[in-house]
Amino acid sequence: MSSRPPPGHFTLLYFASATAFSKKASEHFESPLPLTKLFELLESKYPGIKENVLHSCAVTINLDYVDLDLDQGADAEPVMIKEGDEVAIIPPVSSG
């Protein structure tokens, strides 16, 4: 579905409205990256993507949904995106 990321990188997959905005199906970014920095990184590369797309999206890491709620408490271990991870931006779905 996408090429393997080079060493020190993870893969990010886009779908539907996210693909329409980034004009990509996937790309690689440097790892590790704190999950809380992901949307900032994308906004810097694709200005406007947060407001137009990401605000309504969920995120999976290696097929599991992750909590994007930033208020995890001071003691909580921040979720890190690791080398080789497959991260996906999941827009609101529309099957059927």
Next chain:
Amino acid sequence: MADSTEQTLFILAEEGIHVELTRAHLDAGAVMNKVKSPKAGAIVLFAGTTRDNFNSKPVKELQYTAYPPRALQTLLTIARTMKENHGLQGIALIHRLGVVPIGEESILIAVSAPHRQAAWRAGEEALEECKAKAEIWKLEEFGGDEGGVWRANRDGAEGVRVDSKEERIDGFA
């Protein structure tokens, strides 16, 4: 991907359960056969077909894309839950991907149960769960300057416009 041997993208199956994403034309008879059982007194089959308009705006064609491994897991979870909660003999959930011409089936759901009440209820619930959760997206192509719109099921909103056909990149359609 046009090769007929690659028409079926992904299938997960276990006892009484079949979930699938495919680029092929959907076959209602074949889906019913997957849930047939001598213990079943009822089979309910739902076929979702592509409509030629959205809020009376003419739609030229529809295109579905998916995150296949994630969508299959979601479909499997829905199927297991329906089978357990409604005491089904069998359940099959199949969604078509790629371009689906107007009037053709985009989703087929078949459930079998000892009695009809459970089958009716499970069929409806399975569809609503799929529409709410399966990682599959519909692009409505209006044609002309209008371009296409990625629909979102959850709010019936207009969705997000695609600038132009040339700019569409789609790894999984």
